[in-house]
Amino acid sequence: MTMWMNDVAAAWLMTTLTTSPVMVALVQTASTLPVFLLGLPSGAMADIVDRRRYFAATQLWVAVNALLLAGLSLAGALTAPLLLLLTFSNGIGLALRWPVFSAIVPQVVPKSQMPQALALNGIAMNLSRVVGPVLAGVLITTVNPAAVFVLNAVLAGVAFVLVLRWRSEPRASTLPGERFVGAMRVGLSFARQSPRLKVVLLRVFLFFLQSTALMALLPLVAAGLHGGGAGTFTIMLSCVGVGAIYAALCFPKWREKYDRDAFVRTGTAVHALGSCLIVAVPEFWLALPLMVVLGMAWISVANSLAVAAQMAMPDWVRARGMSLYQMALMGGAAAGSLVWGQVADWLDVRGAVLAAAAFGGLVLLATRRVTVEGGEDHDFTPAAPRAAAEPAFAIADDAGPVMVTIEYQIDPARAEDFSAVMQRTRQARLRQGALSWGLFRDVSVPGRYIEYSVDETWVEHRRRLERFTAFDAELRAQRMAFHQGDEPPVLRRYVGDAPAGMSDSTLPPQL
Numbered sequence: 001m002t003m004w005m006n007d008v009a010a011a012w013l014m015t016t017l018t019t020s021p022v023m024v025a026l027v028q029t030a031s032t033l034p035v036f037l038l039g040l041p042s043g044a045m046a047d048i049v050d051r052r053r054y055f056a057a058t059q060l061w062v063a064v065n066a067l068l069l070a071g072l073s074l075a076g077a078l079t080a081p082l083l084l085l086l087t088f089s090n091g092i093g094l095a096l097r098w099p100v101f102s103a104i105v106p107q108v109v110p111k112s113q114m115p116q117a118l119a120l121n122g123i124a125m126n127l128s129r130v131v132g133p134v135l136a137g138v139l140i141t142t143v144n145p146a147a148v149f150v151l152n153a154v155l156a157g158v159a160f161v162l163v164l165r166w167r168s169e170p171r172a173s174t175l176p177g178e179r180f181v182g183a184m185r186v187g188l189s190f191a192r193q194s195p196r197l198k199v200v201l202l203r204v205f206l207f208f209l210q211s212t213a214l215m216a217l218l219p220l221v222a223a224g225l226h227g228g229g230a231g232t233f234t235i236m237l238s239c240v241g242v243g244a245i246y247a248a249l250c251f252p253k254w255r256e257k258y259d260r261d262a263f264v265r266t267g268t269a270v271h272a273l274g275s276c277l278i279v280a281v282p283e284f285w286l287a288l289p290l291m292v293v294l295g296m297a298w299i300s301v302a303n304s305l306a307v308a309a310q311m312a313m314p315d316w317v318r319a320r321g322m323s324l325y326q327m328a329l330m331g332g333a334a335a336g337s338l339v340w341g342q343v344a345d346w347l348d349v350r351g352a353v354l355a356a357a358a359f360g361g362l363v364l365l366a367t368r369r370v371t372v373e374g375g376e377d378h379d380f381t382p383a384a385p386r387a388a389a390e391p392a393f394a395i396a397d398d399a400g401p402v403m404v405t406i407e408y409q410i411d412p413a414r415a416e417d418f419s420a421v422m423q424r425t426r427q428a429r430l431r432q433g434a435l436s437w438g439l440f441r442d443v444s445v446p447g448r449y450i451e452y453s454v455d456e457t458w459v460e461h462r463r464r465l466e467r468f469t470a471f472d473a474e475l476r477a478q479r480m481a482f483h484q485g486d487e488p489p490v491l492r493r494y495v496g497d498a499p500a501g502m503s504d505s506t507l508p509p510q511l
Contacts, residue, residue, distance in 0.1 A: 006066070007031055008234060009139075009148035010087045011219050013073070017080040021220060021349065025341025028216040028333065030084045034091035035098065035330035043323025044183035046100035047316070056163040058097035063156035065090045066149045073146035095330075099323035178463070182456065186433040187320030190313070193427040197312040197321060199372050201328040204305045206363045207268055208332030211298060213340035213356030214275045216333075220349045225284045232284055236291050243295025248303065259373050260304040265364060267301035270294075272360035279350040302329075308372040314380035316467050317431075378471040385468035391493070399495050400457035401435065405450055407490040410482040412447045418482045421475070422451065428475055429453045432464045447484070458495060 011027045018024070046054055069086050072078045139147040178186070191197050214221065222233035254263075274294045278287050306325070313321040336356070344352035410418050419439075426437045434453040442448035455461035483489050 005148050006069075006087075006090055006152055008237060009145045010069075010083060012233060013078070013145045014080060014083060015219050015223070017078070017083065021217065021344040022341045023080050023084075024219055025216040025337045025344065026084055027087055028212060028337035029341075030087040031091045031094075032212075032330040032337070033334040034088060034095040036327050036334055038092060038095040039099065039323040039327030039330070040184050040187060040320065041180075042096045043099035043320035044178075044180055044187060045096075046319035046323070047187075048178045048180070048183050051100050051319075052163060052166055055097065055100045056160055058093055058100070059156050059160035059163055061096065062090060062093040063153050063160060065093060066153035066156060070146050070149035070153060073144070073149060095326075098326050099319040182460070183320065187317055187324065189433065190317050190321065190431045191324050193430040194312055195427075196372065197309060197324075199370055200305050200309045200312065201324060202370070203264060203367070203372055204302075204309075204325060205328040205332040206367070207264075207271075207301050207305075207360075208329050209336040209339075210268070210356050210360035210363065211271050211275075211301075212333040212336035213353050214278065214294070216337040216341060217344055217349050217352060220344070221279060221287075221353070224349065225287060226282055227284055236287060239288050239291035240295035240298065243292035243297075244299035245295075246292070247296035247299045251303065260308055261371050261373050263300045263304040264372060265368075267297040267304075268360055268364055270297040271301070272357040275353050276357045279353045305372060312378070314382070314467065314469050379469065379474075381470045383468050383470045383473045385465050385472075395458045395495055397459035398457050400455065400460070401496045402455045402458055402461040403452055403494045403496075404455070404461070405452045405492050405494070408449045408451065408479070408482065409445075409484045409489075410447045410449065411484060414482060415447070418449070418479075421478050421482065422449075425451070425475060425479060428472055429464075432467045432472075433460060434464060461493070 007027070010031070011024065014024050014027050065086060069078075069090075072082065072086070139145075139151065191201070218236060219233050222236055225232060258266075271294055274290050274297065278290045278294070281287055281290070309322060309325045310318070340352045340356050343355055347355075408418075422439050426439070429437045433455070435456055436454045438452050440450045440452070442450070455464055480488070
């Protein structure tokens with residue numbers, strides 16, 4: 001709720017400090033841009049440190065920022081640039097908080113109940129979207145915007161205490177924690193090798209690039225209605241929340257008939273059409289039901305994409321993956337606020353919203369064959385890998401690189417099918433954190449193949465083994481079905497050994 005209250009207060013306060021549409025739209029950019037810039041680093045931190053303490057620290061950041069806003073506002077010292085700076089600072093707190101919150105949800109909710117849980121989370125979020133703007137509007141009109149920031153500081157402080165009291169489950173791994181830069185590399189590698197996650201990231205970026213036009217310019221849209229003012233703005237925001245809550249309650253019935261792609265495509269089209277109608281009507285009472293419909297469309301798209309993203313990732317990389325999701329979302333929102341704000345400065349507010357809606361229609365047409373459903377969801381439940389033989393000598397954790405080779409003997413007539421399975425294997429190895437992967441065919445023995453993969457260090461190799469899931473076990477069974485002979489494929493592990501006088505920096509890369 002503090003997020004919506006802060007955005008409402010900052011957006012309306014900006015209209016009292018400047019008449020520039022660009023500056024008003026930049027409030028949205030300042031709020032969302034930090035998530036785009038800091039999403040991956042914050043996701044990496046959430047995956048490698050204690051999530052409870054990290055979550056609490058983000059709440060403390062938001063509380064301190066709200067106190068600064070309140071103090072400056074009460075002193076009359078806020079200027080338009082300073083308001084943007086502190087809105088950006090508040091966005092940093094949100095950027096740090098969202099990945100860890102997204103990663104916590106699957107720890108307390110079974111996979112089968114994930115869509116319903118995320119829908120309930122959407123209800124809670126949009127209930128705060130209703131209550132937050134209304135409460136902010138009351139405080140703005142009866143007291144002043146500083147009262148909103150004071151209340152935000154109090155609520156963030158309460159959340160800080162509640163998070164500290166929550167007891168998370170300790171992690172089972174006995175390995176040292178991941179390194180910060182390495183954790184980010186693995187997160188990006190996972191996203192690159194996950195076709196479904198890449199589609200979700202593209203979809204969420206394009207949707208928020210389009211949909212943010214109306215929300216970024218809503219203070220000016222509300223002011224342009226007959227009798228429009230601060231109360232009009234907050235009620236219109238609340239109607240978006242009402243529509244989102246109603247749609248979330250209908251999700252269980254709707255999902256029996258429609259898949260995620262239908263939700264995304266229909267929601268995008270309805271949002272574009274509704275935005276056009278809102279800037280076309282002159283009366284306040286006509287705009288309100290349209291805002292309700294927009295809220296339904298918005299939550300339908302956002303929830304479907306969030307579920308698709310969660311289902312595309314195992315727990316060990318979830319915070320990093322969801323941080324990339326939030327980066328795409330907020331990157332689209334930040335870019336949209338800037339672009340459509342500039343268009344409004346060149347044309348007018350109505351022209352900018354209509355242009356954004358037309359862009360949404362073009363996106364639907366261009367991506368009509370892109371799917372977020374992608375068939376059956378993979379089972380990323382942790383599974384025990386095949387027991388590895390103990391090394392013949394002691395190996396330091398930071399020794400490396402480590403190369404693993406596996407020798408297969410298959411029927412040459414099935415080479416094409418084997419190659420398809422090995423391409424899926426390549427994606428799986430790289431998603432787990434391998435630096436490189438390759439498959440070689442023996443020129444002297446038909447049907448003999450050598451698969452190799454390279455890990456950065458010995459501890460990273462062991463960490464990759466820990467990331468083995470039920471999906472990986474199924475993929476291993478598919479590979480084994482091709483292998484001929486009574487003995488399993490021959491597996492060997494090699495650790496890098498620099499020649500005397502040769503430093504690590506002179507070794508060939510990834511060998």
